[in-house]
Amino acid sequence: MFLAKPSDVLVKHFELAPEVMVLCSPWDEVQANDIKFTEALFRREIRIDPGFVLVLAHDATAARRLGTVVPDDRRYLFVSDETFQKTLDPQAFLRDLLREGLGSRRLFDVRLPAAGPQFFGREKELEALERDVLTGHCLGVFGLRKVGKTSMLRRISNKFRTAGPSAKRVIPVEVDLQSLPFKRSTLEGLFELIARRLDRELESAQIRVLSRSAAPEDRLVEVLDHLSRELEARLLLILDEYEVLLGGRIPASEGVRLLTWLRGVVQEHPGGFSLVLAGRNGRLIAPARIVGVDNPMYQFLRSVPLAGLSPQECRAMVKKIGARMALRFTPDALEVLVAESGGHPALARTLGNLVDTQIPTSKRAPSVVDAAVVKSVLPRFSRDTDEDMRELVNASNDIEPRAGDYLVHRAHEIPWIGGEPERRIEDALVGYGILHPDSHKFRIGRLAVWLRENHACPPKAAHG
Numbered sequence: 001m002f003l004a005k006p007s008d009v010l011v012k013h014f015e016l017a018p019e020v021m022v023l024c025s026p027w028d029e030v031q032a033n034d035i036k037f038t039e040a041l042f043r044r045e046i047r048i049d050p051g052f053v054l055v056l057a058h059d060a061t062a063a064r065r066l067g068t069v070v071p072d073d074r075r076y077l078f079v080s081d082e083t084f085q086k087t088l089d090p091q092a093f094l095r096d097l098l099r100e101g102l103g104s105r106r107l108f109d110v111r112l113p114a115a116g117p118q119f120f121g122r123e124k125e126l127e128a129l130e131r132d133v134l135t136g137h138c139l140g141v142f143g144l145r146k147v148g149k150t151s152m153l154r155r156i157s158n159k160f161r162t163a164g165p166s167a168k169r170v171i172p173v174e175v176d177l178q179s180l181p182f183k184r185s186t187l188e189g190l191f192e193l194i195a196r197r198l199d200r201e202l203e204s205a206q207i208r209v210l211s212r213s214a215a216p217e218d219r220l221v222e223v224l225d226h227l228s229r230e231l232e233a234r235l236l237l238i239l240d241e242y243e244v245l246l247g248g249r250i251p252a253s254e255g256v257r258l259l260t261w262l263r264g265v266v267q268e269h270p271g272g273f274s275l276v277l278a279g280r281n282g283r284l285i286a287p288a289r290i291v292g293v294d295n296p297m298y299q300f301l302r303s304v305p306l307a308g309l310s311p312q313e314c315r316a317m318v319k320k321i322g323a324r325m326a327l328r329f330t331p332d333a334l335e336v337l338v339a340e341s342g343g344h345p346a347l348a349r350t351l352g353n354l355v356d357t358q359i360p361t362s363k364r365a366p367s368v369v370d371a372a373v374v375k376s377v378l379p380r381f382s383r384d385t386d387e388d389m390r391e392l393v394n395a396s397n398d399i400e401p402r403a404g405d406y407l408v409h410r411a412h413e414i415p416w417i418g419g420e421p422e423r424r425i426e427d428a429l430v431g432y433g434i435l436h437p438d439s440h441k442f443r444i445g446r447l448a449v450w451l452r453e454n455h456a457c458p459p460k461a462a463h464g
């Protein structure tokens with residue numbers, strides 16, 4: 001296993017990092033352990049290109065045998081040592097191999113929360129989150145479907161995990177409430193889930209906290225006491241998909257009991273414990289009373305609406321991902337992409353992916369993507385995002401009643417005169433990244449077109 005410095009031509013062609021990983025295996029069989037060691041090296045070395053490993057192996061069956069062992073987010077390019085030795089022009093051979101191997105990676109098409117080199121932007125949001133957590137605030141992070149809530153919360157959690165000794169120590173515990181087993185959809189099940197995640201986090205942080213009680217609900221308090229007494233550390237509990245607590249999966253009364261208990265724990269540990277709830281919108285958690293009792297989160301959570309990436313961040317993301325696959329997006333092409341997607345990362349990636357799949361790897365020398373190329377895939381983009389647009393309108397109505405009607409009027413350029421309700425709707429839609437902050441025009445261009453195509457023009461101006 002060694003690190004190689006590729007030629008400048010190759011670095012430029014695929015936007016590679018200064019060094020790339022090469023794994024040479026002269027043995028009869030490449031082992032799963034070789035892959036494990038290689039992956040461990042990636043975690044230690046930051047100068048290596050994270051996108052791929054070149055494997056020169058004697059074992060012709062390696063690619064097939066190890067297919068299930070290699071990680072999904074890194075391409076392992078297998079070459080038999082014999083083939084490599086026989087080639088007359090090793091440089092041209094390597095260039096073609098990389099063009100095919102790296103150009104066919106479909107890097108825009110990421111469905112899981114984005115991490116590592118697939119994560120872009122959010123600097124301002126991350127800074128604000130960090131500040132809020134360190135000053136002991138509790139937050140509600142609300143944003144449209146696939147806008148990047150989980151990605152961002154994972155990113156901040158990893159930042160806390162890897163912070164140096166000079167930083168204030170924060171132990172993040174991420175809980176995806178959707179992972180609550182159906183059979184344990186009860187208050188006890190929730191406590192168990194939180195305790196399990198908490199213990200897993202402590203284990204990887206190598207913190208030992210003796211358990212004095214077998215009850216999962218006592219665990220959190222035990223750990224909090226230990227952290228503040230022994231390590232001057234604080235705990236950040238992230239409950240992702242908070243709707244599970246109030247939306248029918250478990251009785252809302254149980255969800256409220258959990259939140260009431262958590263509020264009490266926050267209040268008993270000032271500065272030692274922060275709570276973050278994340279979900280599609282703040283509707284379920286907004287009322288003063290829920291299922292006939294006081295809502296413990298009322299005026300307790302600081303609401304953080306999450307919009308898409310800023311235009312600069314979105315441009316940087318598309319440019320960089322494209323470059324790794326030998327696609328050069330021109331500034332005009334990036335403008336079209338930002339205008340259509342409004343910086344919503346999943347929409348921008350869907351459009352980027354359509355462009356990517358259009359261009360055969362053989363044409364990537366690199367291939368220039370101009371505005372005309374992006375526009376040529378818009379009809380397909382419109383078909384593929386039909387359901388997403390419908391969801392955006394439903395989400396808007398969830399955020400503010402009548403927001404959908406307001407959007408239909410705006411899309412057809414018919415006035416919607418509404419005084420106070422209009423201002424409230426506009427503020428909410430700006431916060432969620434559906435309208436532009438200053439002009440209040442559509443930020444997600446595709447949505448305006450979809451509304452015109454799917455909703456008849458209202459006959460007259462409406463009053464809010």
Ligand SMILES: Nc1ncnc2c1ncn2[C@@H]1O[C@H](COP(=O)(O)OP(=O)(O)OP(=O)(O)O)[C@@H](O)[C@H]1O
Nearest residue numbers: 110111112114119120145146147148149150151345
């Ligand atoms: N900061 C980012 N950089 C690059 N891509 C991102 C970023 N944030 C989100 N994405 C893209 O958007 C997709 C959705 O992200 P994520 O799962 O974090 O969103 P979410 O808001 O938690 O979605 P859901 O509403 O389904 O919970 C990811 O699979 C990834 O492709």
Ligand SMILES: [Mg+2]
Nearest residue numbers: 149150151240
């Ligand atoms: Mg999520």
